[in-house]
Amino acid sequence: MPATATHCPYCALQCGITLTPERRGMRLEPSDFPVNKGGLCAKGWTAAELLDHRDRLLTPLVRKTPGDRSSPLREAGWDEALELISRRIKSSQQAYGPDSVGAFGGGGLTNEKAYTLGKFVRVALRSSAIDYNGRFCMSSAATAANRSFGVDRGLPFPLEDIARARTVLLVGANPADAMPPAMQYLDAGRANGARHIVVDPRRTATAAGSYRHLQPLPGTDLALANGLTHIAVREGLLDSDFIRDRTTGFEAVRAATASYWPDRVERMTGVSADHLRETVRMLATERPAMILTARGAEQHSNGTDTAQAWLNLALALGLVGRDASGYGTITGQGNGQGGREHGQKADQLPGYRRLDDPAARAHVAAVWGIDPDELPRPGLSAYEMLDRLGTDGGVRVLLVLASNIVVSAPHANHVTNRLNALDFLVVSDIFLSETAALADVVLPTSQFAEEDGTMTNLEGRVLRRRKAVEPPPEVRTDLEVMKALADRLGRGRFFSDDPRAVFAELRRASAGGIADYAGISWERIEAEEGVFWPCPAEDHPGTPRLFTDGFPTADGRAKFHRVEHRDPAEMPDRAYPYVLTTGRNMQQYQSGNQTRRVSSLTVALPEARAELHPDLARRHGIGDSDLVELRTRRGRAVFRARLNPGIRPDTIFAPFHWVGANLLTDPALDPHSRMPAFKACAVAIAPVPEGTT
Structure with a gap:
């Protein structure tokens, strides 16, 4: 059977891989792509195991008792699920206005899906309520x-x-x-x-x-x-x-x-x-x-x-x-770069255009075939939108694509409460994530090897994701779902579920913008092993290196900005004497919704472990592998201790791939980017006797 050249579904390197169908499953091998040059990490080597995983979502799910989240999820057909979603969208907007319905996207969506999600919210829903998990990252x-x-x-x-x-x-x-x-x-x-x-x-x-x-x-x-x-x-x-x-x-x-x-x-x-x-x-x-x-x-x-x-x-x-x-x-998420360029951020239009710029609105509206006045104004950033879910003036019906907010958002207990306060929650994913488990409707979506599209890696290199295998019979792509919902909302004429056609439109919408893809075609990507943006014309070579001749500012110069140190929003004190910081482990990725299901990765790292210095551990009577409770002003979580002489004695590290770390983190926002303060908050630690959790 023929091999398909494509890319790893995980981080922003987007390493080149080849997939070859075999009698049982897929054979995955690294390719000599310019980024990874034949290298691959443990996560990449095991990515094909997700395609036929026993936990895979294979059909839409809806609550057995509509409106009752305590009732079990049951299998449903696509017509039933889509009709239920469209009906709830219409009734919410009729009662509470367009912004009562919103969407939360993911940094792993292809460029085509991220672009269409931004367009779907603004054209089909006519709402300003959209942001994505890249707000928590880049x-x-x-x-x-x-x-x-x-x-x-x-x-x-x-x-x-x-x-x-x-x-x-x-x-x-x-x-x-x-x-x-x-x-x-x-x-x-x-x-x-x-x-x-x-x-x-x-x-x-x-x-x-x-x-x-x-x-x-x-x-x-x-x-x-x-x-x-x-x-x-x-x-x-x-x-x-x-x-x-x-x-x-x-x-x-x-x-x-x-x-x-x-x-x-x-x-x-x-x-x-x-x-x-x-x-x-x-x-x-x-x-x-x-x-x-x-x-x-x-x-x-x-x-x-x-x-x-x-x-x-x-x-x-x-x-x-x-x-x-x-x-x-260094961009982290798989399409963290492309995902923030084409309109799924609250303040953004395709091509890295600003939603509050009249010229940008006019250009994109012309490509979309609508009046610029139909475009909503900028909405709230990710955490601000989540913080207001289910409240007067907030989003009451939320669509989540490829994001596991329950694990990845700061102050996660609060965010979970807000998700539960929604009138209606829809989640599209490949597995029943912690967030999907709260939903009124769960939609099974295609995986990386089951779809065509493009990704943009951490270098600004636009890559081709190629379909290697058909998705299971009752699984659809997010493009197909958005097109079907737009049809039911009377706006289907503005949308396509063909990724090649969507990318052609994205090229026109981005033309003349900062992130200009106008000269990038699927054919060029394949012939050149990726094309670097900006690339304004088909005869333009692309731009591997920026700033060699100037800067895309009004005067062509880079601008210094005076900045002063200020303390973190939350400092250690007697009650919470240490600093908690969070980050990644090698074997896991993001919220762990994928990697925690891969046996070889979970054997290598079966649970979250909090790292602390041996001196700090002795002070509290904690030994290596003991259970410890970390406590902040927002919540408590239990971890195994890992003693590490290489960490500061006043600092504790917790990985964010499991439910736990983000029960503790501080949602204080950067005033400019609206980024939460994941990397520093005050924490207390205590040993937990075995058998008491």
Whole structure:
């Protein structure tokens, strides 16, 4: 049987794989794609096991007693399920208005599905109520990049450039666990003499392989970055020509960082003044050099300003726009880049256009064949929308596509209560996730190998997802579901369920925008192993490297922004004396709805384990593998303890792949990006006697 070249369904690397049907199941092998070059992680190797998994949803489910969430789910036909959904949409909007119905999307949706979801909410529902789980992932770095560079593309250069950098500063990133195939680029750099510095409160696998590991207190990365800029000013390490010729606003940053002298920053962060000086000297003199941030720096109530501080440092040193050099942020979710470009964010239209921009509204409305005045205004961000579910003026009927909010949202007990307060909840997924288990209607959707479409990886490389096998008979694609619902709502003429036709429309809608896909066709993607946006015309080569000649800002210059450290929204005190931070484990992905069902992955890591320093453990009489209770102002959760001498003694780490960590996290929002503060809140710990849970 023929093999199909496609891509792994997990992280934003989107590693190349081939799938070959066999008598029993699918054979999955890595391909020599430019991103992974034959590499694959444990999650990728096992991805095909999901296709015929015993837990797979194979038919729509509805409540046996309509309106009673305590009643069991039963199998139903598609006509019954879709008719029930459309009827509840119509009755809610009739009673409470268009914005009483909304949608919550996922960062794993193809470009075609993310684009159609944004269009569906605004054209079929005529609602402003839409956002997606990327608001919990990339939004702070995206906001900082947009306001400085005029564009947000996570990595403005290909991964291969990382291997050619002499100095790499990784801030809050652990690719060794989160995306292992990317480590080949860091390994290649080190083999050629590069030195890497990792900023992380834990001594992760990535930090263990670095030249220098800096361990700041969670929530102090902005002070650390400002302290490095202070040293660059003081020691004459600035690139004055670059600042003069290609940027604006540096004097305000110079003034702001004047008070971040090394000894003060050492007291604030816990990083020694000597290591601060060494770090900035390496970035300034051992070129090419780059600064890469990830969620550890960004998932804070001041995450945008923190990302901005690192971006300011890269500009001050003249790193940006030069060969194998610059600033980038590492996108996490499979289509986290493409998913935030084409309209499933509350304030966005396709092509990274702003929904409140009259010219953008006119362009997209013309492509969609509607009057610009029909488009709603920007809606609420993800957590703000979830916080108001079921209330007067909030969403009362919610459609969730490819997102497990019960596990992934902060202050998860509260969010679960809000989901239960809805008049009607619809979830489309491949398995009965914790969120789907709360739904009035559950819709079975196709998987990665059962659909065609495109994805955009962390480099801005647009890729082809190819169908290798037909979905089960009663499983439909999300495009088919949205088209069928639009038909029932009297708006079907605006929609297609053909992914190729949808991508052709996406190209027209994005044309002239920041994320311009106009020159990218499925044929080009296949011939060129992906095409980098922006690509405004079919004869344009695409743009692997941004900023070499200028910035897409009004004056063509990058903009510095003055930022100041402020404490996390919640600081340790006597009742909650430690800092809780969250993150990933190698064997699991996102909410674990997929990976927790793969036997080899669960054998390797069967349960959530909270990491704490042995000194902290001794203080509380806790041994390795003991049960512990973590408690914050929002809830309690029980974990197995893992003693780790590589974590700060004042910090506890909990993975977010199971129900637990996000029962504890702080929903305090960044004022610019509306990102919740996943990475720092106050926590208490206590041992739990065996048999008492």
